[in-house]
Amino acid sequence: MYLTRFRINIARIGARRLLSSPQMMHAAVLSSFAEAPKPDADGPRILWRVDRDGAAATYLYIVSPARPDLTHLVEQAGWPETGRWETFEYGPFLNRLTKGEQWAFRLTANPVHTARRKNDEPTKITAHVGLRHQIDWLLKRQEHAGFRIVEKAPERRLIPELDRYELLVHNRRNLVFRKGGQKDPVTVVAVTYDGRLEVTDPDALRRTLTHGLGRAKAYGCGLMTLGKA
Template sequence: MNISRLSLNPQKRGARKLMGSPEAMHAAVRSGFAPGTDPGRVLWRVDSKEHGQATLYVVSAVEPDLEHVAEQAGWPTQAPAESRPYDPLLSRLKAGQRWAFRLTANPVHRGRLSDGTQKIMGHVTVDQQLSWLMDRQERIGLALETADQEPTAAVIARSVLTFRRQTSRVTVSSVTYEGVGVVTEPEALRTALTQGIGRAKAYGCGLMTLAVP
């Protein structure tokens, strides 16, 4: 496995185009893999920061070539992308370890319309979105820290993007979480880190990254 990072320049028109359309960014990331290669499940996420900074993260089975993304949306004075093997971190995960995490996800639920049919709907409130994450602690192998029985994880960003995909219109609600958790099931956490969490993985959701708290 490999994790790659590329600094984006939001002042560039190409960067604004990619960052404003999950469909366009998905296509740009996928084109970083040569024909005939198998990148496995490809996860990506864009982190936006203050002062007009943004970073693209990509997790894949093989290292991508993101030079075309750098030319369109990056900084000319910086290297095209920084890539490193992900397996050393994945193999180091053990029960009881404490990690800070960031996750952009698509928290949804199955709702029922007035005509009785069911539809996948996005959670709207911050409390609902936090509950969605708390409900997934066991399956992702990471117990989120609490204080006074309340989660310490926080929603730090929310957005709703609507774009066209072929002949249909797609709406993706994304939520970025930050928090600290303790590893309970290392194998489950490895799966979550490499296969993603939740839906809309092609559109910049599902990628969790870890850091020393």
Template sequence: MTHLTRCPLNPARARRLTGSPQRLHAAVAAAFPPPPSGQATGHRVLWRLDESGHQPTLLILSPTPPDLTHLIEQAGWPRLATADAPGWETRPYAPLLDHLHTGMRLRFRLTANPTRALHRPGRRGLRTALTAPADQIQWLLDRAAPAGFTVPVDERISPAGHHVRVSATRALRFPRTTDSGARRDVHLHTATYDGLLDVTDPDVLRRTLTDGIGHGKAYGCGLLTLARFAA
């Protein structure tokens, strides 16, 4: 079972979290108990921070419902929370997944970490961020078919001639502590895409929705969300 959770955050109290993907990652991870020893966790937890105007909203896709009590206490409206309205809303994701069919047109949003691997003879490829909008859009188009969808063409919409635009970008730098205890700086360039998609392979798209797209998933990248499209 998969669940999608929406949690509005208090912009006056959430700045410490929203300004650091590392802290927000830790807050999301704390919403779930550790799995029993030796037991698989199912698909990974995906999350994304949407910021519309001055209202940040945290989206979480997870195999089990999260408990965001700690997040509401830190960055929500804790005095307004009740048992019936704890400050977040979780819904089963199965109705959307089951509804997908070939040829269906939907709106989508995705925050991703578009990169290109620069190959070096005899060495591991160096992953480099794509920062030009045209390159970022092409990155997404290259991954659409293997992900179970296509982006319809419209030459009026974007430089690539498709129904997609990069609506926001962020260049982030934050410290990360490795398993060995060393501290390293993480550099992350993100692009938020808004557009239309046509479903070409429902089964593959279902896997994409639960597995995510691209790198940086621990830091709020990869979660593709869909909405109805009214022509």
């Protein structure tokens, strides 16, 4: 497995086009591989995420089974003369994960649930738009995903019902695009989670980091990365 980071030059028209369309970015990411890995329900997949850290920088992160070549992205959305990307062997880090460790994490996800307006209607996938529901969406998946969100000490909780965890939910946005030949546009609600976690099941967490969490993985959701707490 490989973890890649590429800085996007937001001053370029090509970069702005990619950032405005998750479909175009997905295609650009897949084009980074001479032979894109075939979808496999049990195997790791290509995951990607765009991080916009204010006016400082915009980065594309990719986790993939094969090493990518981002030459086309440098030419289209980077700095052709000086632009580079960084690719790291991800396996050694994944193998060192240990139960009880604490890490800072970032996850961009598509928090959804199934709902129906009337009893006689079929269920429909609906986005969570409220902060409390978005937090609950992640909490319900943490055990299966191999981690536990760290709780704050009671004296540090500003709003008891919403400030229990070392967790910040931000950067909510609607990704709107047309899929295939569909007439109506598709809307994917994406939010970013920043927080602190404790490893409870290293094998399950390794799977989360290489398979993604939640839906809309082709459109920049599902990739969790870890950093020093």
